[in-house]
Amino acid sequence: MDNNVLPLYYRIYTELRNRILNGYYKDGKLPPEMELCKEFEVSRITIRNALEQLKREGLISRAKGIGTYIRKFESEEQLTILTGFTDEMKGKKVTSKVLENKLVNIPLEAQERFELPTSTFVVLLKRVRYIDDKPIAIESAYLNPSVDLRLLNILQEDMGNKSLYNFIRKELSINLSYAEEILEVTKTSKEESAWLDVKQGDCAILRKRFTYTEDGKCIEYVLSIYRGDGYKFQVVRK
Numbered sequence: 704m705d706n707n708v709l710p711l712y713y714r715i716y717t718e719l720r721n722r723i724l725n726g727y728y729k730d731g732k733l734p735p736e737m738e739l740c741k742e743f744e745v746s747r748i749t750i751r752n753a754l755e756q757l758k759r760e761g762l763i764s765r766a767k768g769i770g771t772y773i774r775k776f777e778s779e780e781q782l783t784i785l786t787g788f789t790d791e792m793k794g795k796k797v798t799s800k801v802l803e804n805k806l807v808n809i810p811l812e813a814q815e816r817f818e819l820p821t822s823t824f825v826v827l828l829k830r831v832r833y834i835d836d837k838p839i840a841i842e843s844a845y846l847n848p849s850v851d852l853r854l855l856n857i858l859q860e861d862m863g864n865k866s867l868y869n870f871i872r873k874e875l876s877i878n879l880s881y882a883e884e885i886l887e888v889t890k891t892s893k894e895e896s897a898w899l900d901v902k903q904g905d906c907a908i909l910r911k912r913f914t915y916t917e918d919g920k921c922i923e924y925v926l927s928i929y930r931g932d933g934y935k936f937q938v939v940r941k
Contacts (some may be wrong), residue, residue, distance in 0.1 A: 710919040715743050719753060723762050730847070733771040742904055760885070778916065797836045801863045802898075803829040803843075810845060813924035816913050817847045824919055825846075826857055828867065831898050838899045838930070845924045849850035850916060877922070882914040891928065899930045906931040 709717075720726060733739070739750045740897045754771060765771045775848040795875065806824040809817060817825070826846040832839055844867060848854045853875050871877050889909040896903040907928050 705932075711745060712749045712756070713919065715739075715745065715749065716753040716756040717800060719757060720762065722758075723757070728773060731773045733773065735770065760883075762763075770783070796833075798833045798836070799863045800831040800833070801828070801861075802831060802841075803827055804858060804860075804862055806858070807845075810924065813845055813847075813921075815912075815925065816921040817849065818921075819847070819849060826854055828857060828862055830862065840927050840929045841898055842894055842927045847920070847922050847924075850920045850922045851875060854922075873896070878917045879922070880915050880917040882912055884913075885911045887911075888931075889928070891930075895928050899928070901930050 714934065719733070733754075734742070736747055736750050736754075740747055740905070743750070754763065755766065758765060759925070762774060763771050764774050768795075805827055807827045809819055809823045811821075814821060815827070819825070826848060827843065828846065829843045831841055846854045846857065848918045854871075855864070856875075857867075857870065862870075869880065872879060887909040890904045891899060891901055891907050891909050893903050895907070896905065901907075907930055910927040910929060912923070912925040912927070913921055914925070916922050
């Protein structure tokens with residue numbers, strides 16, 4: 704993919720993120736905003752947007768009059784291939800049980816990324832995902848209809864037998880460009896444990912994902928809970 708299609712602030716965010724993860728800033732502090740402006744030859748607002756993205760991810764902390772410091776953070780795996788659940792499980796029997804497929808109020812954590820007001824409705828597709836008839840994950844996908852109104856067609860589809868990403872890419876001809884993902888360790892709730900067939904409070908993986916189109920619009924916010932004993936992520940670093 705041509706990096707020029709990515710928003711300018713995102714390209715700077717990516718460069719700074721790579722520097723942080725690779726220990727580039729030995730003193731644990733990022734240069735002042737104006738110094739970064741000169742280095743990347745961009746405006747201050749662009750730098751601030753990039754830094755805000757790093758802050759949201761928990762990589763830095765900022766304090767007025769003090770500067771921007773790199774936070775000590777928990778180990779994070781970066782998944783480098785943009786695929787959906789069905790594509791990830793090629794070669795296995797993948798099935799789904801639809802729990803919800805309806806319009807809901809936009810979740811607070813997606814409001815800024817979707818660039819929508821609080822009262823806006825978005826599509827919620829919530830499914831239990833199975834591999835070889837074993838429940839592996841509960842996936843809640845919030846879809847942004849302001850990117851393309853045809854996303855509302857999902858409400859009429861049998862998403863128990865369809866790949867969401869195939870539907871977006873092939874049937875709607877929407878190109879997905881990149882995603883931001885965060886993995887955390889969590890424990891299953893009573894409801895999650897029942898659907899995943901595990902004990903309440905068992906360890907699980909919480910996967911948060913924001914997916915973007917080629918023009919930088921956030922089309923999807925996904926919250927997934929994976930049972931800890933039946934799934935693993937492969938990380939490819941280049």
